[in-house]
Amino acid sequence: MNEATVQATGLPRGALRGRDFADFFTEPERARASYQSVFQRGSVRDYPLTLRHVSGSLMPVLYNASTYRNAQGEVLGVYAAARDISQVRLMEEQLRSLNAELEARVQHRTEELTEVNQELEAFAYSVSHDLRAPLRAVDGFSHKVLKVYGDQLDSEGRRLLQVVRDNAQRMGQLIDDLLRFSRLGRRELLFEPVDMEALAKGVAAELVSGESERRITFNCGHLPAARGDAALLREVWANLIGNAIKFSRGREWAHISVAGQQEGDQVVYRVQDDGAGFDMAYADKLFGVFQRLHRQDEFEGTGVGLALTQRILHRHQGRIWGEGQPDGGAIFHFSLPLHPDPAAAAQPAAELLAAELPAGERPAS
Amino acid sequence: MPAAPIPSAPIPPEFLRTTTMSCDISPMQLLLVEDNVADAELTMDALQSTGLVNQIKWVKDGAEALELLLGAESAAVARLDLKLVLLDLRLPRVDGLEVLKRIRADERTRLLPVVVLTSSQEESDLVRAYDLGANSYLVKPVESEAFMKSVAELGLYWMLLNKLPGTTQ
Numbered sequence: 001m002n003e004a005t006v007q008a009t010g011l012p013r014g015a016l017r018g019r020d021f022a023d024f025f026t027e028p029e030r031a032r033a034s035y036q037s038v039f040q041r042g043s044v045r046d047y048p049l050t051l052r053h054v055s056g057s058l059m060p061v062l063y064n065a066s067t068y069r070n071a072q073g074e075v076l077g078v079y080a081a082a083r084d085i086s087q088v089r090l091m092e093e094q095l096r097s098l099n100a101e102l103e104a105r106v107q108h109r110t111e112e113l114t115e116v117n118q119e120l121e122a123f124a125y126s127v128s129h130d131l132r133a134p135l136r137a138v139d140g141f142s143h144k145v146l147k148v149y150g151d152q153l154d155s156e157g158r159r160l161l162q163v164v165r166d167n168a169q170r171m172g173q174l175i176d177d178l179l180r181f182s183r184l185g186r187r188e189l190l191f192e193p194v195d196m197e198a199l200a201k202g203v204a205a206e207l208v209s210g211e212s213e214r215r216i217t218f219n220c221g222h223l224p225a226a227r228g229d230a231a232l233l234r235e236v237w238a239n240l241i242g243n244a245i246k247f248s249r250g251r252e253w254a255h256i257s258v259a260g261q262q263e264g265d266q267v268v269y270r271v272q273d274d275g276a277g278f279d280m281a282y283a284d285k286l287f288g289v290f291q292r293l294h295r296q297d298e299f300e301g302t303g304v305g306l307a308l309t310q311r312i313l314h315r316h317q318g319r320i321w322g323e324g325q326p327d328g329g330a331i332f333h334f335s336l337p338l339h340p341d342p343a344a345a346a347q348p349a350a351e352l353l354a355a356e357l358p359a360g361e362r363p364a365s
Numbered sequence: 366m367p368a369a370p371i372p373s374a375p376i377p378p379e380f381l382r383t384t385t386m387s388c389d390i391s392p393m394q395l396l397l398v399e400d401n402v403a404d405a406e407l408t409m410d411a412l413q414s415t416g417l418v419n420q421i422k423w424v425k426d427g428a429e430a431l432e433l434l435l436g437a438e439s440a441a442v443a444r445l446d447l448k449l450v451l452l453d454l455r456l457p458r459v460d461g462l463e464v465l466k467r468i469r470a471d472e473r474t475r476l477l478p479v480v481v482l483t484s485s486q487e488e489s490d491l492v493r494a495y496d497l498g499a500n501s502y503l504v505k506p507v508e509s510e511a512f513m514k515s516v517a518e519l520g521l522y523w524m525l526l527n528k529l530p531g532t533t534q
Contacts, residue, residue: 124487129455129483129484129485130484132484132505132507133401133403133404133484134403135507136403136404136407136484136505136506136507136509136512137401137403137404137407139507139508139509140403140407140509140512141403141407142509143509143510143513144407144410144509165509168507169507169508171507172507172508175507176486176507179486183488
């Protein structure tokens with residue numbers, strides 16, 4: 001009996017003397033059993049028990065004991081100690097509740113994201129259906145007026161109606177591009193080996209053949225293969241090579257070249273043209289949705305192509321960056337990891353969308 | 366009400382169209398299920414521009430379409446000459462996919478060609494429509510020339526070229 005026992009049980013030394021100590025534990029039978037096994041096996045280590053204080057409060061302890069013997073090997077007595085592990089238990093409990101709280105918070109956020117995703121889906125659906133229908137009417141009926149009453153209008157009247165039609169069609173294009181952009185975030189990616197050289201050459205052949213009246217030299221070096229979603233990577237090439245063709249329109253003889261090589265654990269590709277280029281001062285606007293660095297009457301477009309391209313590459317855990325100078329051509333580089341993690345590509349669309357919105361428009365997290 | 370045409374004068378095509386549309390049990394070759402009035406007019410313009418599709422019946426929701434095709438009274442007569450149903454997806458009361466499902470589930474209409482003509486480019490709508498047995502799926506273009514051309518070609522194909530069971534002569 002020591003002072004610690006008095007403290008632990010709350011009983012005066014006198015009251016402790018002569019009592020079976022096992023009775024102070026919540027499970028006296030188990031306590032007695034541990035005491036007996038000390039005699040049988042010579043020791044007991046970290047045997048968990050709970051001590052009861054007279055006030056009723058409980059103290060978790062680890063019971064350790066060993067026998068001590070005389071020179072002849074006879075057991076003379078038992079050294080026993082119960083270590084108070086209340087603090088350890090408390091911390092374990094706190095850790096458990098913190099974990100549970102974290103788990104609940106993750107669950108909550110996941111639910112929120114799922115909800116946002118569903119809202120986005122509903123939004124995209126209603127955009128595709130509800131916004132296109134009135135535009136079709138604007139364009140369709142303007143067309144009908146031109147067709148049926150065109151001869152009653154003078155040329156200015158016909159021109160004005162044509163402006164209405166051009167703008168309705170442009171808005172239709174903007175909506176379609178925005179939808180393509182939003183769909184991309186929801187689509188599941190397929191990771192498989194992709195022959196990038198065949199992809200780039202195929203896309204270029206198709207695009208260049210559509211410009212039969214222009215003189216374009218297309219050069220493609222050997223391109224290393226990549227891992228990713230072939231349909232989406234084709235979209236990357238189509239956007240970059242398509243841009244190169246579009247922005248080199250002012251050249252009598254345009255030169256476009258594609259190259260690529262492995263660099264460490266990634267593959268890096270490059271599309272270069274000698275076209276209109278861009279001012280590096282606006283380089284941060286290159287990949288924003290609906291951001292354009294050229295006037296509509298210089299080069300047509302909605303400003304979604306590079307944003308879409310960047311989004312595809314981000315979903316492949318890749319990167320894209322561009323260099324250019326006004327009237328000095330442009331070079332776009334993009335990189336893809338050799339070993340992408342398909343799980344990381346399964347990011348919720350809401351997160352992706354937030355990442356691409358300007359900081360001020362991001363939803364508060 | 367439009368004035369009755371002078372018997373000797375040629376009947377204006379607008380008048381013809383109005384009469385076929387307003388008469389409930391007239392024979393129809395094509396059933397257009399479309400709630401958007403502007404889309405319906407443009408679709409009928411395009412179909413009639415081919416000169417091949419004259420008997421178009423236009424209904425504005427899915428319930429009306431089902432009543433016409435599967436209802437007790439006029440359905441048998443109405444189905445006689447029917448060669449195609451042009452079906453919008455988002456419709457009041459009974460939506461397009463449900464209409465398609467019921468058409469396919471009914472012995473009398475299960476082989477009837479149904480072409481979905483919609484604004485929706487949603488993959489899920491496409492998959493559902495084909496799953497339910499749509500014969501074709503056309504997204505309405507915003508651009509007017511493209512719209513007129515698509516619908517006219519579609520009309521020509523299904524009215525003139527497509528072969529239906531029980532019509533071999």
